[in-house]
Structure formats: C-alpha cells, structure tokens
Amino acid sequence: MIKNKPNLVILVNAFVSAKSIGGGDRFIMEVAPTLSKSADTTIILPKVGYRHWLQKGLAKAKYIVLRPTVFDNRDNPFAIMLAYLIRCLQTIVILKRSRLSHLVTASHYLPDILPAAVIKWLQPDIRWTARMYHLIPSPTKRVGNPLTNTAVFLLQRLSLLFLRYADLIVADNRETLIHLRKMGFLPNNLKLLLSGIDYQTIANHIPRKNFPFAAAYIGRLDPHKGIFDLPQVWRLVVKTLPKTKLAIAGYGPKETTRNLTREFNRNNPSSSFSFVGFLPHEENGSHPLYDLLKSIKVLLLPNHEGGWPLTVAEAMAAGVPVVAYDLTIFRTAFTRGRLIAPMKDKHIFAKHVIALLSDERRRKKIGHIAEKQARQYDVRPISRQFAQLILGNGPVLPSPKPRSHPGQ
Structure with missing residues (x-):
C-alpha cells in the first residue's frame, strides 16, 4: 500500500x-x-x-x-472559442480550491494549458507535466477555412x-520534440x-457485428485530415474493384460533412461508400x-499532417x-505494416489500396507484420513509463525505437 499518495489532477x-474523441484524450x-x-487522482x-470516461x-x-x-457541443x-474560455475560468476557480501536488494536461489546447499555467504561477511547487502531440502548421500551409486555421494556429x-x-x-x-527544441524549450524539460x-483488447477482440466494408477511414472529418482526397481515391479504387465498399467513420462540422458527402456522391456510386458516424x-x-x-481489410489514412496516429x-493491432x-x-515509429504514397498523390494512394485488396495473401502478410509492430505500443508498459515521468516513481525506460525497414 502506498502511503502519502500524491494528489494528482488531470485536465481534459x-x-x-460527445460524438468524438481525440487521440491525446484517448491516451x-x-x-x-x-x-x-x-x-x-482527480x-x-x-x-x-464525461460520457467517454464513464464508458x-x-x-x-x-x-x-x-x-x-x-x-458546448457546437x-x-x-x-468553441467561447466554450474554451469559460472552461478556463471554471477550471482556474476549481484548481485554486484544490489540494494538489501534481498536474497533468492532456492536450495543447487553451482550456488545459491556461488554467495549468495560472495555478503553477500561484503555486510554484506543483509539478506540471504537459502532454504534447502535434504542432499546428502555418495557416498558409494548411487546407481548410483560412480564418479557422489562423485562429487555431494563433x-x-x-x-x-x-x-x-x-x-x-x-x-x-x-518531430514535435525537435520542433520544441528549435523553439527554445529547454532540453531538460522535454521527454x-x-x-x-x-x-490486448483489440488483438483478442471477437466482433459482435461484422461490417460489410473492405476499407475504412476512421477519424474526425477535418480538411487537414485529407478527407477531401478520399472521394477521388475511392473513385480510382472502384474503377478496378467495383464491388468494394468504404466506411467513413467519424464526426465533423455539419458543413464539412455536407461538402464531403457531396464530393463522394459526385465521384462514386452510392453503393460504394457509407458514412457510419462516430464509433x-x-x-x-x-x-x-x-x-x-x-x-475491414485496409485502413485509409490520407492525413496531410499529424503526430502519433492512434487509429493506425x-x-x-487488429491485423489491418x-x-x-x-x-x-x-x-x-510505424516503419512496417503500411504502404506509403507521396503526399497528396491520390493515384499512388489508390494504387496501394487496390494492390492490397486484390492480393489477399500479400494483404494478410503485411497485416501480420502490422500486428507484430503494434505490440510494442501496448499501453500497459507505456502507462508505467508515463507514471514514472510525472510522479518520479523510479527510472524511466526509453521509448521503443523501431528499426527502419524498407518496403512494408
């Protein structure tokens, strides 16, 4: 039994x-x-x-x-900006009344970071550990609404x-670690x-429901995720494999979802794709x-940017x-178990999808390699390392460093 446990607060x-969750929050x-x-822990x-945590x-x-x-929920x-600002104020009030020795922020977003910075300034002895997973590029280098991209960047x-x-x-x-160093963050403060x-849960999972899809996109429906490449990619796939069906699993703004649906309808027969929503x-x-x-047999990840992709x-882990x-x-990190296309090259992307769906033996072989690679990202040992980092309970093991491997 641990005596005098630290008082840990996690800001999420x-x-x-309620219909979506980011990879950082899931971690x-x-x-x-x-x-x-x-x-x-609080x-x-x-x-x-809260719904996600209850489940x-x-x-x-x-x-x-x-x-x-x-x-909220808009x-x-x-x-979203107003919701975030209100959450900042609410959280600062709560933290000022709380007894805590350690603080963890789950994301780089303002409603996590600003309250943490305020309480750290008021109580310097609190140990604050921040989780960082992606640096947003300049709005001039990002697809999507320029005003939204500028606001998010700033x-x-x-x-x-x-x-x-x-x-x-x-x-x-x-990559994020290197960028933070270049921005002047002290190396001793970065891990x-x-x-x-x-x-284990994914690898051993026996599905209750079998979906009728050969491939899927899974993620938030945002332009920088490359979602508007999918209609043209899938059109090329269906030309060769007309009975193949794609699932689009995720949630996004209504306007983005409408535009994406229109592009799919313009490029593909309705029987070749389906929006299944957030799962x-x-x-x-x-x-x-x-x-x-x-x-499914193949996962499509057309992201134009990103950090460590949880969905991958x-x-x-499911052998996909x-x-x-x-x-x-x-x-x-993910050096095997995948086929890579040059950025925004939809023809090569589609060619890879067709190659996997046309050759079951090869697909299973690469899927087996993928499953083997996913084992090293089992959250159990990584959780212990994270606890050691933020609470100081013993030595921190090095993160796994996958060997570079050509091809798959």
Whole structure:
C-alpha cells in the first residue's frame, strides 16, 4: 500500500463534442488507471467528455465535471472559442480550491494549458507535466477555412507561451520534440514517450457485428485530415474493384460533412461508400470501433499532417494494414505494416489500396507484420513509463525505437 499518495489532477478540457474523441484524450484515458494506483487522482473535464470516461469505467478516480454552457457541443468555431474560455475560468476557480501536488494536461489546447499555467504561477511547487502531440502548421500551409486555421494556429502559439511554465513536456513523436527544441524549450524539460493502445483488447477482440466494408477511414472529418482526397481515391479504387465498399467513420462540422458527402456522391456510386458516424471505443459493454477494425481489410489514412496516429496503431493491432501519405511518423515509429504514397498523390494512394485488396495473401502478410509492430505500443508498459515521468516513481525506460525497414 502506498502511503502519502500524491494528489494528482488531470485536465481534459478540450472535448468539442460527445460524438468524438481525440487521440491525446484517448491516451490519457488509457493511462489513467495506472496513474490512479500511484496517486489520488482527480479528473477535471466538461460534460461532453464525461460520457467517454464513464464508458471506460475508471473506478479509482474522482471526477469534477464542469458546468455545461450553451456553447458546448457546437460545431461553430466562435462557439468553441467561447466554450474554451469559460472552461478556463471554471477550471482556474476549481484548481485554486484544490489540494494538489501534481498536474497533468492532456492536450495543447487553451482550456488545459491556461488554467495549468495560472495555478503553477500561484503555486510554484506543483509539478506540471504537459502532454504534447502535434504542432499546428502555418495557416498558409494548411487546407481548410483560412480564418479557422489562423485562429487555431494563433491559439496554439498562445498556449506554447504558457507551456513554458511546465516542469516537463512529454511529446509523443520525435518531430514535435525537435520542433520544441528549435523553439527554445529547454532540453531538460522535454521527454519523448510514444503513445499507446489497449493492444490486448483489440488483438483478442471477437466482433459482435461484422461490417460489410473492405476499407475504412476512421477519424474526425477535418480538411487537414485529407478527407477531401478520399472521394477521388475511392473513385480510382472502384474503377478496378467495383464491388468494394468504404466506411467513413467519424464526426465533423455539419458543413464539412455536407461538402464531403457531396464530393463522394459526385465521384462514386452510392453503393460504394457509407458514412457510419462516430464509433466509440466502448459502449455499454461492447466495442463498436473494434468491430469495424476487425471487419475491414485496409485502413485509409490520407492525413496531410499529424503526430502519433492512434487509429493506425489500433488498426495494426487488429491485423489491418494501412495506406497513408508520407508523414514523418511512418519513418520513425510505424516503419512496417503500411504502404506509403507521396503526399497528396491520390493515384499512388489508390494504387496501394487496390494492390492490397486484390492480393489477399500479400494483404494478410503485411497485416501480420502490422500486428507484430503494434505490440510494442501496448499501453500497459507505456502507462508505467508515463507514471514514472510525472510522479518520479523510479527510472524511466526509453521509448521503443523501431528499426527502419524498407518496403512494408
């Protein structure tokens, strides 16, 4: 039994909708059970995020749910901004009344970072560990609404100013770590720890429902995720394999979803694709997302940017090979079990999808390689490393460094 447990508070305030969850938030959900064994853990979060945590069933933690506002669960960027500002104020008030020795922020978003910086300034002895997973590129280099992209970019830059108060910043990919160093963050305050997944649950999962799809896109419906490349990619796939069907699993703003649906209808027969909405990891004892992963043969990841892609690791754990664009992460972490196309080259992307769906023997071979690679990202040992980093319970093991491997 641990005496005098640290008082740990985790801020998970960046939820936009009850219908979606980011990879950073999901990672914190996966490691929270380990943290709660070593510390008296309190999780502060909005009501739109509470549902996800309830389904996860973390018994040993205390929850403080922020009072909802009319701006929660809305697509509008202005409403999201107001919701975030209100959450900042609510959280600061709660933290000032709380007894805590350690603080963890789940994301780089303002409602996590600003309250943490304020309480760190007021109580310097608190140890603040910040999780960082992606640096947003300049709005001139990002697809999507220019005003939204500019606002998101500037808000992250503001968060980075407050982030300098953190005692430790844990990046989930080497590229982000290098960029933070170039921005002047002290090397002693930076650590690399790759994210993790519930490998055992996914690998051993027996689906309750079999989906009729050969391939899937899984993720938030945002332009920078490359979603508007999908209609043309899939048109090329269906030309060669006319009976093949794609699932688009995810949630996004209404206007984006309408535009994407229109592009699919313009490029593809309606029988070749289906929008299945957001599929949760857990729901009333079932695992809808894992059902889909166990049903498909290929995962499509057309992202134009990003850090450590949780969906890729989860698909690989299910034995599903991945087709993606040439992001740095596929040369550092996910070096096998995937086929890579040059950035925005939809023809090569489609060619890879066709190759996998046309050759079951090769697809299974690459899927087996993918599953083997995913084992090293089992969240259990990674959770222990994360706990050691933030609580100081013993030596920190190095993050796994996959060997570079040509081809698959």
